[in-house]
Amino acid sequence: MYIVGFKEAARFYLNKFSWGHSFLELNGELLDKYASCKDGKEVIEVQTLYIKEEQEKLAHNKNVDMLPPSSSSDDDS
Secondary structure, three states, X not given: OHHXXXXXXXXXXXXXXXXXXXXXXXXXXXXXXXXXXXXXXXHHHHHHHHHHHHHHHHHHHHHHXXXXXXXXXHHHO
């Protein structure tokens, strides 16, 4: 409903669920991008770009988590 222009109706029905407001907060930016698409092809393009960006973020975060600690035991004295 949201992406075809019935944002208020989508909010109304999502508010029936305890997590409904969170759904729109978490996904609002992407839903707005989908809503701006003029056809299904553009939706797929937006989706593909979003997935690529999220995979890049995940790969970056995994690399950051694998870095050794920045302090050594000599720093504790």
